Amino acid sequence: MTLRGRAPVYLWVLFLGACAVVASQARFTTDLSAFLPRSPTPSQRILVDQLREGVVSQLVLIGVDGAPQSQLSQISDALAERLARDPLFAYASNGAQARVEADGQFLLRNRYLLSPGVVPERFTVAGLRAALQEDLDWLASPMGSLASRLLPADPTGEFLRLLDLFQFEGGPQKRDGVWFSGDGTRALLIAQTRAKGFDIDAQELALGRLRALFAEVAKEQGAPAARMVATGPGVFAIATRAAIKQDVSRISLLAVLLVSCLLLIVYRSARVLFLTLLPVVTGATAGVAAVSLAFGSVHGITLGFGATLLGEGVDYAIYLFTNAASGRSSDRALSRLWRTLRLGVLTSVCGFGVMLLSDFSGLAQLGLFSIAGLIVAFAVTRLVLPHLSPAGYRAQPLATLGPSLLRLVQAAPKLRYPLLVLVVLGAALLAVRGNSVWNDRLGSLSPVPEADQQWYERLQKDLGAPDARYLVVASHATQQGALETAEQVGAVLERLQQAGSLAGFESPARILPSDRTQRQRQQALPETPVLQRSLSAAARGLPFRVELFQPFLRDVTSAKGAPTLTRTDLAATGLKVRLDSLLAERRDGWIAMLSLRDVRDASAVAAALAALHVDSVHLFDLGREVDELYRGYRGQALTFALIGAGAIAMVLLISLRSLRRTWAVMVPLVAALVVLGAVLTLRGGQLGMFHLVGMLLVVGVGSNYALFFENQSAAGGFFEQRPLDGVDPQTTVVSLALCNASTAIGFGLLALARAPVLSAIGVTVALGAFLSLAFSAVLARQGGR
Amino acid sequence: MISGTPLRVSRRALAWLLVGITLGSLAPACADAEPPFGLEQLMIELGRVPHAKARFVERKYIKLLKRPLELSGTLEYRAPGYLERRTLKPKPESFVVDGDVLTLENARGQRRTFALQDNLALWAFVESIRSTLKGDLAALDRFYRVTLEGDERDWRLGLTPKQPRMSAVVSLIQIGGSAGKIGTIEIRETQGDRSVMTISEDGS
Numbered sequence: 001m002t003l004r005g006r007a008p009v010y011l012w013v014l015f016l017g018a019c020a021v022v023a024s025q026a027r028f029t030t031d032l033s034a035f036l037p038r039s040p041t042p043s044q045r046i047l048v049d050q051l052r053e054g055v056v057s058q059l060v061l062i063g064v065d066g067a068p069q070s071q072l073s074q075i076s077d078a079l080a081e082r083l084a085r086d087p088l089f090a091y092a093s094n095g096a097q098a099r100v101e102a103d104g105q106f107l108l109r110n111r112y113l114l115s116p117g118v119v120p121e122r123f124t125v126a127g128l129r130a131a132l133q134e135d136l137d138w139l140a141s142p143m144g145s146l147a148s149r150l151l152p153a154d155p156t157g158e159f160l161r162l163l164d165l166f167q168f169e170g171g172p173q174k175r176d177g178v179w180f181s182g183d184g185t186r187a188l189l190i191a192q193t194r195a196k197g198f199d200i201d202a203q204e205l206a207l208g209r210l211r212a213l214f215a216e217v218a219k220e221q222g223a224p225a226a227r228m229v230a231t232g233p234g235v236f237a238i239a240t241r242a243a244i245k246q247d248v249s250r251i252s253l254l255a256v257l258l259v260s261c262l263l264l265i266v267y268r269s270a271r272v273l274f275l276t277l278l279p280v281v282t283g284a285t286a287g288v289a290a291v292s293l294a295f296g297s298v299h300g301i302t303l304g305f306g307a308t309l310l311g312e313g314v315d316y317a318i319y320l321f322t323n324a325a326s327g328r329s330s331d332r333a334l335s336r337l338w339r340t341l342r343l344g345v346l347t348s349v350c351g352f353g354v355m356l357l358s359d360f361s362g363l364a365q366l367g368l369f370s371i372a373g374l375i376v377a378f379a380v381t382r383l384v385l386p387h388l389s390p391a392g393y394r395a396q397p398l399a400t401l402g403p404s405l406l407r408l409v410q411a412a413p414k415l416r417y418p419l420l421v422l423v424v425l426g427a428a429l430l431a432v433r434g435n436s437v438w439n440d441r442l443g444s445l446s447p448v449p450e451a452d453q454q455w456y457e458r459l460q461k462d463l464g465a466p467d468a469r470y471l472v473v474a475s476h477a478t479q480q481g482a483l484e485t486a487e488q489v490g491a492v493l494e495r496l497q498q499a500g501s502l503a504g505f506e507s508p509a510r511i512l513p514s515d516r517t518q519r520q521r522q523q524a525l526p527e528t529p530v531l532q533r534s535l536s537a538a539a540r541g542l543p544f545r546v547e548l549f550q551p552f553l554r555d556v557t558s559a560k561g562a563p564t565l566t567r568t569d570l571a572a573t574g575l576k577v578r579l580d581s582l583l584a585e586r587r588d589g590w591i592a593m594l595s596l597r598d599v600r601d602a603s604a605v606a607a608a609l610a611a612l613h614v615d616s617v618h619l620f621d622l623g624r625e626v627d628e629l630y631r632g633y634r635g636q637a638l639t640f641a642l643i644g645a646g647a648i649a650m651v652l653l654i655s656l657r658s659l660r661r662t663w664a665v666m667v668p669l670v671a672a673l674v675v676l677g678a679v680l681t682l683r684g685g686q687l688g689m690f691h692l693v694g695m696l697l698v699v700g701v702g703s704n705y706a707l708f709f710e711n712q713s714a715a716g717g718f719f720e721q722r723p724l725d726g727v728d729p730q731t732t733v734v735s736l737a738l739c740n741a742s743t744a745i746g747f748g749l750l751a752l753a754r755a756p757v758l759s760a761i762g763v764t765v766a767l768g769a770f771l772s773l774a775f776s777a778v779l780a781r782q783g784g785r
Numbered sequence: 786m787i788s789g790t791p792l793r794v795s796r797r798a799l800a801w802l803l804v805g806i807t808l809g810s811l812a813p814a815c816a817d818a819e820p821p822f823g824l825e826q827l828m829i830e831l832g833r834v835p836h837a838k839a840r841f842v843e844r845k846y847i848k849l850l851k852r853p854l855e856l857s858g859t860l861e862y863r864a865p866g867y868l869e870r871r872t873l874k875p876k877p878e879s880f881v882v883d884g885d886v887l888t889l890e891n892a893r894g895q896r897r898t899f900a901l902q903d904n905l906a907l908w909a910f911v912e913s914i915r916s917t918l919k920g921d922l923a924a925l926d927r928f929y930r931v932t933l934e935g936d937e938r939d940w941r942l943g944l945t946p947k948q949p950r951m952s953a954v955v956s957l958i959q960i961g962g963s964a965g966k967i968g969t970i971e972i973r974e975t976q977g978d979r980s981v982m983t984i985s986e987d988g989s
Contacts, residue, residue, distance in 0.1 A: 139847055140854050142880050142889060145954065148847050148978050175902055543851045 008383045015376075016282050019289040026292035029299055049586060056581060057197025058090070060210065060232040061456065062189040067223040069184060073176035075226060076187040078217045080178075083191050086213070088206045091577045092191040095179035103574045107162045108154075110569075112559035114513065115158035116165075118521040122156055123531060123556075128538035131156045136542065153551035155535075165510060192577050193234055200241055203234035231456045240755070244300035247753040251304070255746045259314060262741055266401065266734075272321055275385055280313040283377030290372035291365050302365045304750065304758045312348065312701055313377035315739035316341055319708075320381055322735035338382060340707050343655050345378045348700035350647035354640040355693075360633060363640075366693065401737075402730030409733050412777040419778050423671045426678030437681045438634060438688075470502075470596040471620045472609065477589040479567075483514035486583075486592035489617055492608050493594065501605055503598035508582035511575050518564040525560045528553055630689075637692040644696050648703060656710075664713070665706040668779045669699055672771035679767065690757050694764025701743055701765070702772025708736055709776040736773060743769040822937040824922060830965035832920025835864040843982040860984065862918050868911070882911050906951040913944050913958050914970070929958075938963050 064075055076094040083092035112118055121127050135155055138147040150159060173180055179188040191210070195202030207230060214228045256277070263273045291298050319337060348370070355367030430437060472493070474485035486509040493505045509517070526534065532553055539546045567583075570576040582593050599605060606619050653662045673695055680687060712732050747769065750762030838861045845854040858872040872878040876892040887899045887907070901908040909928040916924035925931050928951070929944040942960040946952040954975060961969040970982045 136854075137876060137892075139850070140845070140856060140875060141878060141891065144845060144847070144854075145974060145978065148849055149976065151849060173900060173902065545849060545851055548849050 006387060009387050012282070012380060012384045016285060019282070019285040022289035022292055023285050026288055027297040028303070029297045049584075057233040058193045058195070060191045060193060060207070060230050060235060062191060062210070063181070063186045063229045063231075064189070064214070065186040065227055065229075067221075067226040069175055069180070071221055071223050072180075072187040072226070073178045075214075075217050075221050075223060076178045076189055078221065079214060080189055082213045082217065083189075083210070086209060088194060088209050090192045090194045091574065092189065093574055094187065094189040095174055096177055104163075106570070106573050106575060107166070108159050110559075110565060111154065111158040111162060112525060112556060113518045113521055113562065113565055114510075115161050115521075116510075117156065117158055117161045118524050120524045123524065123526050123534065125534045125537045128156070128534055129542075132538055132542055132544060135544075152548050153555055155549060155552055195234075197233045197237065200234075200237045204238045207235055207238055236456070241300065243754045244304070244758075247755060247758060248300060248303045251749045251753060251758075255749045258745045258749070259742045262738070262745070263318075266738060267321070271389075275388060276314055276317040276321070278385065278388075279317055279377035279380040282380045283313050283373035283375075286376040287369040287373035291369050294368055295361060295365055299362055299365055301362065301755070301757050302369050304753065304755075304761075312374060312704075312743070314742045315344075315701075315704065316378055316381040317385060318738050318742070319735050320385060322731050322738070336711075339655075340711055341378065341381075341704075343651070344704035344707060345374055346651050346655075347648040347703040348374050350651055351644040351696045351700040354644045354647065355696075358636060358640065360636070363637065363693070402734050405733045405737055406730050409777050409780075412774070413780065415778045419671065419775065423674050426675045429678045430674070430681065433681060437677070437686060438631075469621065470599045470602065470605070472505075472594040472596065473591055473618050473620060474594070474614075475586075475589055475591045475616045479583070479585075479590045480514050480516070482583065482590040482592040483509050483512065484516060485614060485616060486594060487514055487517055488612065488614065489594055489609065492612060493596070493605075496601075496605055496608055499604070501599070501601040501608075502596050503600075505594050505596045506578075506582065507594045508579055508592045511579045512565060512567060512570065512583070515564045522560050522562075525556050527560075528557045531556055634689045634692065637689045641692050641696050645699055648699055652703070652707075661710055664779075665703060665710050668706050668709075668775035669702045669772055671779070672702060672768060672775045673698065675775075676764065676768045676771055680764065688756075688760060690760040691764050694761040695768065697761070697765045698768030698772060701769050702776070705736055705740065705769075705773045706776045708732055709780045713780050740769060740773045822940075824931065824933050826937075827933065827940060827942070828920035828922045830920070831918060831967075834862075834918070834965060837862045837918070839984050839986055841870075841982050841984050843980055845978070845980040847978050848976070862915075865919060866915065868915050868918075882915065887911070906948060906954070909946060909948050909951045910955070913960075917942065917960055917967070935961075 062079070064072055064079070067075065077096060080092050080094040080096065083089045086092075107114060122131070132155060134157070135147065135151055138144070139151070141147070154160075173182060173184075175184055180186065181188060193203060193206040195206060197203065210230055211228070218224065218226045218228075260273055260277070263276055264270070267273070288298055288303070291302055319341060352367040352370040352374075355363050356371070358364045358367070472489055474482055474489055476482040476485055486507050490505070490507045490509055493502065493507075496502055497504060513521075525531075535549060535552075536546055567576070567579065570579055582595070584591055584593075596605070602619075602621065609617055609619050649662060649666060652665055653659065656662050656665070676695065676698065677687065680691060712729055744766045747762045747764075747766035751759050751766060753759045753762060838859065841858060841860050843856045845856070847854065855874075856872050857874050858870065860871075861867075861869040866882070866884045868882040870880040872880075878892060879888075879890045881888045881890075882901070885901045887901060888896060889899075890896045899907070901911060912924050912928055916922075922931070925944065928948055929946055932943040932945075934941045934943065940962060942962075944958040944960070946955055946958075952975075955972060956975050957973045959969075959971045959973075960967055961971075968984055970984070971979065973979045
């Protein structure tokens with residue numbers, strides 16, 4: 001061969017080298033937010049930010065079991081103590097008194113700045129007298145002992161008011177003074193990492209530290225059988241990354257091995273095997289390089305799509321070799337083959353092309369990866385492979401395979417009517433289930449395996465976390481502004497609470513009132529001599545020893561002159577964690593979030609908030625917001641799938657220049673999709689976004705099969721044993737079966753992935769590809785008849 | 786949010802640390818005296834009574850007040866785990882323990898329930914009376930150092946809390962009685978308050 005003739009090979013080597021360099025530099029992510037919208041609405045952005053950076057994303061829920069209760073509680077204490085001291089963790093608690101008391105102490109110390117009961121009227125003679133009378137009842141009650149200890153410093157009951165305010169429904173049970181699950185078999189702890197939830201490396205470090213500390217503690221307590229389960233968004237992120245990494249590499253390896261075995265069995269030639277895999281490897285490398293260049297990083301899920309390339313890219317080489325292998329191939333046959341393959345690539349590119357327009361960078365990545373990969377794989381097959389195989393190279397498939405497959409294909413059309421019934425049944429099933437076939441939970445998008453999600457929910461339930469469905473968000477350029485707005489909203493919510501529209505709410509301004517409010521409270525406190533006179537007057541005729549209220553006078557005096565509280569004053573208390581989950585700094589200022597409990601009349605709440613006429617206040621129904629986000633996502637995918645299908649039909653129509661032939665290609669595909677959809681939703685299953693993406697792939701891959709069948713039928717069909725342009729129908733059937741098998745292997749293995757995203761696509765495509773081939777055979781026009 | 790829980794527990798804990806201190810006790814309805822007299826003997830006698838009802842008068846001596854508060858009402862015990870204290874004066878209020886669950890109800894009808902398991906100090910307090918009525922020395926030993934003074938006709942059972950959280954509040958519980966009957970319960974608190982409950986058999 002001349003140097004000039006070899007030019008494509010050299011170019012290919014250069015190209016592959018360049019792609020490999022780019023791909024090796026690529027940054028891999030597994031962050032779920034890649035699958036969240038790029039240009040979200042303001043409310044979606046708050047949601048996405050919360051998912052990525054909210055305090056909730058830093059929480060680790062810990063369960064310890066496998067030892068007697070007394071031992072578990074000791075382990076729990078020791079672990080909580082070590083976590084609280086560890087620099088990687090911002091906070092840890094197991095509910096133990098000492099830890100809880102830090103919060104109580106804070107409230108007690110700062111009661112006159114924090115309590116909403118601090119108003120001028122409370123400290124007049126009449127206000128104090130009313131308070132003292134209540135105190136008498138309190139002393140006589142079963143709580144008398146508590147009263148007798150608290151009253152000298154707090155006769156107006158501000159501390160108790162605060163405790164009531166912060167009281168929540170639910171909460172873990174305690175055994176031996178620490179949190180336990182309801183059945184008493186599992187000690188519970190909660191910790192907050194310093195690292196943000198999306199910083200997976202840092203999360204991994206923190207989780208490693210947690211495990212090491214636990215092992216240390218369990219050993220010290222002599223409980224080798226004790227087990228720890230840690231869960232939470234950060235833990236999920238780590239597990240997801242590990243699972244995706246492991247799945248992707250393991251599945252790719254297995255798929256390559258199985259497809260290789262298949263090729264070896266059919267061709268008994270290492271050379272064919274090597275040549276067949278070349279386009280795929282080049283395509284995958286180019287795909288990764290393209291995504292890395294365009295997006296700056298490559299998502300793990302995108303890599304999982306290596307299987308797509310394996311499924312379709314291997315096909316090109318197989319078609320080439322089986323057709324060349326017939327030994328009767330002519331230039332005409334080859335050019336006909338290239339035409340068909342080019343059309344196949346074009347249809348696939350149409351399918352994926354629309355995904356590039358997606359708002360969701362994850363989807364766009366999948367599209368770009370597949371397009372770049374397929375085009376490169378085809379180009380390598382077309383331009384490079386012929387140079388690497390000697391002229392007239394023949395790959396000889398197993399001799400027995402052709403005739404038996406052909407007999408199957410010839411018998412297939414007898415199944416036309418059963419197929420019709422199947423399609424009608426499938427369509428009916430889908431019609432009956434209507435909109436319920438769609439799974440609109442954002443969780444279904446999460447690559448976190450269902451079992452882990454359930455664990456998380458269980459621990460969360462054990463810890464008594466109320467589900468915060470309604471959220472009022474107040475944003476402002478400054479922290480104080482956000483807190484003041486939160487106070488304004490809080491006043492409205494209190495009225496609604498009294499009217500019964502909601503059971504209660506949590507506000508950052510309760511934990512940290514705005515400076516303005518704190519100063520108002522300081523002004524409400526009287527000067528010491530005035531307070532002393534008022535108290536004496538108020539106690540007249542009551543049996544109190546007024547001189548014992550010195551601590552009250554002292555505390556009021558110091559509160560009046562104290563500096564106002566700031567966020568840093570809360571450090572090392574559980575309240576800080578709580579405040580941080582409700583008050584956060586964002587790119588363009590501060591947001592205060594008020595979470596509502598048991599909203600009974602959402603429209604009343606919405607109306608009352610709207611009446612405030614503050615633009616920066618929004619009411620969110622998080623459940624709806626999340627679902628909406630996902631519905632939008634799914635809706636977009638559906639639109640793309642339809643546009644893609646339309647584009648594919650157009651491409652076919654233009655290339656085949658025949659409505660009838662286009663129809664013949666499309667019908668088996670549509671039938672396959674209907675039956676596929678019905679099978680997937682059988683047994684209550686639901687379709688998510690990734691099923692839709694999978695279906696798009698089915699159209700891409702399946703159209704190749706249908707095209708080949710259509711080609712063969714148009715030229716005489718499978719019944720005439722007449723070669724088409726020198727290509728034996730047997731050869732076509734063998735190559736189709738082989739392509740189908742390789743696709744089924746690639747995607748079938750993907751179905752085993754732990755990430756729902758990958759497994760959904762795997763199941764859909766493996767099944768869909770098989771159905772497309774089978775239906776194409778059944779519906780093939782019997783040429784010549 | 787999750788972090789909401791610690792405070793709730795704190796409230797419970799704080800309240801319950803001290804709550805039950807005013808709880809009264811009961812007089813078993815009958816008793817047979819048999820020598821020799823000792824802790825075991827006393828427990829056997831107390832344990833013979835499956836059900837008892839009585840009236841009580843309680844005086845609370847509180848430092849903050851110039852004169853003691855006086856309360857009265859009824860007590861009821863049913864073996865093995867039911868204990869009820871119903872205050873009638875000055876305000877109706879109830880305190881009911883059934884098994885592991887404590888229910889409190891005040892004059893305004895507000896009701897709260899608690900699990901004894903959740904708070905050792907509270908549990909210890911309930912057992913000082915319930916286990917005495919039950920004659921369960923092992924349970925008393927778990928929470929208190931138990932001493933006995935006097936003779937069968939006039940005995941005084943001294944309970945000193947072992948549990949640190951309880952001993953921070955209560956220094957001594959002293960239960961006095963004659964034969965299988967409990968006549969007085971005195972609770973001394975660490976900061977000087979004390980309450981004395983006198984129990985008389987229910988006329989009904």
